[in-house]
Amino acid sequence: MNSRHPATPENGGRTHRTTRWGAALWLLLLTGCATTPMQPGDRAPDALPSRLTLDVSHDVTISALGLVGTPYRWGGNTPDTGFDCSGLIGYVYKTRAGLAVPRTVAQLVHWGQPVAADAVRTGDLVVFTGAAMHAGIYVGEGRFVHAPSTGGEVRLDPLAAKYWARQPVVYRRP
Numbered sequence: 001m002n003s004r005h006p007a008t009p010e011n012g013g014r015t016h017r018t019t020r021w022g023a024a025l026w027l028l029l030l031t032g033c034a035t036t037p038m039q040p041g042d043r044a045p046d047a048l049p050s051r052l053t054l055d056v057s058h059d060v061t062i063s064a065l066g067l068v069g070t071p072y073r074w075g076g077n078t079p080d081t082g083f084d085c086s087g088l089i090g091y092v093y094k095t096r097a098g099l100a101v102p103r104t105v106a107q108l109v110h111w112g113q114p115v116a117a118d119a120v121r122t123g124d125l126v127v128f129t130g131a132a133m134h135a136g137i138y139v140g141e142g143r144f145v146h147a148p149s150t151g152g153e154v155r156l157d158p159l160a161a162k163y164w165a166r167q168p169v170v171y172r173r174p
Contacts, residue, residue, distance in 0.1 A: 050113070051174050052097055057123030059096045064137040064145040067092070070154040072147045083147040083154055085135045089125065092137060099174055105133045108172065115171040125172040126159065132167050 052060070073082030077091050086108060090101040102111050108127050115124055126144045128134040136146030139156065147154045157164060 051099060052123060054121075056097050057121060060092055060137060061122040061139045063092050063096045064088070065139060065156065067154045068145060068156055070147075072150060072152045072154070074150060076147075085147045088145070088147045088154060089135055089137060093174065097174070101174075105135045108135050109170060112172040112174040115173045117169075117171060120171045121173075123174075125174070127170050127172060128164070128167040129170055130168040134167075138171065 050057075067079060067083070067088065070079050070088075071082040072084065073087075074084050075087065076082035076084055077087030079091070083091065086101075086103055086105055089108065090103060093099040093101045102108050105127060108125060109129055112125065115121075120126075120138050122138060122140045124138045126136045126138050126146075134146065134148075136144035136157075138144050142159050143156055144159060145154060145156050148157075159165065159169070
C-alpha cells in the first residue's frame, strides 16, 4: 500500500511516497538509535567473543582465589601435587569451565582472544611474554592469581608490583 505525502514546509516542499517497508525500515532505524551510544572512555569488555559466560568467569576467579597457598611444583597440575603457572590455569579452567587449556605459557600467548588492558575482566588470562614467561588468572582490581616459582606457592599479586609492572604482558579471553 502506497500513500502520497503532500508538499509541506517541513519536507522542503517536496512530495514523497512511503510504503509499509519504508515505514518499517524507519521504525527499525529509530529503534536502533534508542540505545545510549557509547561515550569516549566507556568500555564493553563483555562484547569480546568468549567461551565463558560472566557467571563462569566469576567461578573461575573464585576457584583461583581458593587455591592461594597451594604449593608450587614444576609440572604440577592438581591441588594435591601442587601447581606450576600453566598447571594452575589448566586445572581451574577445566574444573570450573570445562575447557581444555594449552599446557605451556608459549601456547597460552595465542589461546583465546586478545583483550586490551583497559577491557580485561575477571577470569581473563594474564600472560607475561618477556624473559619471565609466566601466566596467571586476572581476578579484578589490578590483581592476578598465579603459581610463581620453585619454593613458592600460589598467590595473589598486584599487576602494578614493581617486578610484574616491568614485564611485557598480554591479556587473553578464553
